[in-house]
Amino acid sequence: TDLEEERIKQKIAGRTTKEKCRIYLLRIILNVFVVGVLAACFYSIYVATIFSQEAQMKSIKVNFIVDLIYEYLPSVVITLANFITPLLFSVIINYEDYSPAFEIRFTLMRCSWTFMY
Numbered sequence: 418t419d420l421e422e423e424r425i426k427q428k429i430a431g432r433t434t435k436e437k438c439r440i441y442l443l444r445i446i447l448n449v450f451v452v453g454v455l456a457a458c459f460y461s462i463y464v465a466t467i468f469s470q471e472a473q474m475k476s477i478k479v480n481f482i483v484d485l486i487y488e489y490l491p492s493v494v495i496t497l498a499n500f501i502t503p504l505l506f507s508v509i510i511n512y513e514d515y516s517p518a519f520e521i522r523f524t525l526m527r528c529s530w531t532f533m534y
Contacts, residue, residue: 458498465494
């Protein structure tokens with residue numbers, strides 16, 4: 418790990434201004450995308466919860482399976498978000514050209530935002 422960190426530091430030191438600008442622009446774009454993914458997760462949970470509550474308030478019973486889906490819809494959406502977003506974040510981090518130690522910390526930080534809801 419130390420050898421890899423040293424190799425990365427040498428690579429960073431040898432970057433031109435154009436390469437630095439490209440990397441920073443890419444990082445900004447990918448971080449905006451990550452914020453968008455997190456916002457979409459929060460919004461989908463909100464919509465699923467509102468839909469589930471409204472369906473339960475209408476005391477019309479369709480059938481057992483549909484009622485069960487309505488009841489557990491927020492939990493299903495949360496589970497899907499907790500499954501998909503860490504996979505997506507681990508793919509995104511590969512394009513941002515961070516050091517291995519920082520990649521781990523940054524991925525954990527992004528995923529912790531996913532798990533907070």
